[in-house]
Amino acid sequence: MGTLRTARHRGAAVALLLPVIIGMAGCGAEDKAGTGKTGAGKAVYGQPLAEQFQAATDATRDAGTAAFVSTLTYGAAGGDAVQEAKGSQDYERGTALAELGLSAGRHFPAKALEFLRAPGPDGKQTVATAEDDVYVRQGDSAWLKYTPEAVNELGEATGVIAAHAAGDVAPYSGTLADLVPRVIPREKPEPREDGSRVYRLTALPEVAAELLPRDLQSLQHDWGTDPVPLTVRLDADGRLAAATADLGPVLARLHEQKVLVEVKQLRATYRLGDFGKPVKAGGPDQGGRPVEDAREVLAPLGSMKDGRCAGTGGTGLGGTAVVRPVDCADRHDLRVLAQVKVDRTLPGKQDIANGDVYARVACERALADAPEAWRRGGADGYGLVGSSRVGSSFGMGGGGAETTVTGDYTCYLRTA
Structure with a gap:
């Protein structure tokens, strides 16, 4: 599956990153022309263009909670393989709960699929975050708690877990949400009938490469200069609703290392919805499941x-x-x-x-x-x-x- 580093990670290794979620854009009172002069979106769209993504990040957090789906899709002649994280986030508490999994078409190249499966356990996995701590569970097993201290003691292999620790942007890290406030829109967005706006811009390849799983990141240190196309949609209230990145330039650099050569397309997506609604239950503080400290076991x-x-x-x-x-x-x-x-x-x-x-x-x-x-x-x-x-x-x-x-x-x- 990591790894956009954020200030709150405190040196806990990144990593894998799997990314994105179901999008249900909110509807606000903003005018149909998308001028941003009325309604809840004014706090974002009333800002100078260069400051709107940072304002949108704040507006998203102010919603309190949200559902998310994050994906990384590897496209090949035989079909796609998709690494997905799907769950909910509580911005006020700094917690998240997500189901992680890897699925692939029957004819997806076997060698590439074996490579993608290697860093993670077989089957679906549940991940919960609580500020700097990350909890993982496989099936009906106990929760395993990875603290920053455990990550430091156990080494780089834990980066695939630590990558998801809560950051300044979102309680679940390693997604396009972390990238959005790090890019600056230069051209006015396209207004939509529902009051949302679509921005088309580019990101630096070394920044976009942080969306890759940790093991892929470690294979290349020079990501070149080719810009990565990025599309961002903010809803009528100025909250982040969706983002998509075409990681073709990043994939090209991996091909130079003879990695995933049968994969011809690489795309990251992220979608948010259900703002303000109760988050999914089932975290390590619920259900009575035992919790083990990774440092001890x-x-x-x-x-x-x-x-x-x-x-x-x-x-x-x-x-x-x-x-x-x-x-x-x-x-x-x-x-x-x-x-x-x-x-x-x-x-x-x-x-x-x-x-x-x-x-x-x-x-x-x-x-x-x-x-x-x-x-x-x-x-x-x-x-x-x-x-x-x-x-x-x-x-x-x-x-x-x-x-x-x-x-x-x-x-x-x-x-x-």
Whole structure:
């Protein structure tokens, strides 16, 4: 699925971002010509053009509550894949509740779909926010609470969760709502018969790229200069009703990294409605479901000792970077085989992307040396997680160029 950073995130990593919602534009007393001289929209439309989006953000918050739908749509020849967040927001309390999910057409490219599914758990997920804290729940499980402290301790993999923490713009972050007050309209909007107005403008590609899930953001650091087309609709009362961004320029930069090459279109949308109506019930402070602190029940796989076991479910995350440690006598998905370091210096300037190949050699050696009881539990060989850095330098005393590869990896046995 993240990640528009806002001031209230306090360093809690971003991330994934999935985005948008059902739109039901409100009807105000504004005149049909859309002059903004009468009715509730005057507080927005009476402002100078350059200040109207900031005023619209304030008017939206002043509504108290709203329903939202946020989507990120990946278009391919075989159909679309859609990451969606749908729920409600309480601006006064700084809380939100949303259902997150990924759906895809039957003929959407399998390789691209596997890539999109990797960062998150299978199936739908419920996310709740309460200011800086984010709660996640899968099915009927307990709520898992990610505080900023938990995010800092558990590492970058939690960015896909932290991306949604309440910000200055909205209680659910990581959507086009966060982007709107950061762009300035230059041309007068198009008035509509219902009193709403449509603005057509562009956003900087590096800003629009923050709408991408965290794992996609990390693949590119130069998003180029091609502007991203953006359409924003404010309702008759000047509140944000809908926004759409054509992320084609951002997708083109991903294609340069050989990422999602079968995806030909990328679009983000956001819709708001039901302003002022009671929000959806079912948050972590309702229903009596238990709440677990992520810091107490989860751990980075890289921090676990050799031989320890863990489960990968119930983290709100995909992958194995963050796991739930358990006793090896209990049900588990993996066992830590070894923590290994890569530290290699090679002559000359080498064309090496990372240290994975050296880590695999170390993992195979650890597998050969592992107790037989561990190997019997292995269901599908070993896996590894970790990261590395590659650098070039000149040797001491005027020597030739050298390439260094350093990194930390965890080798683990899959047991289920």
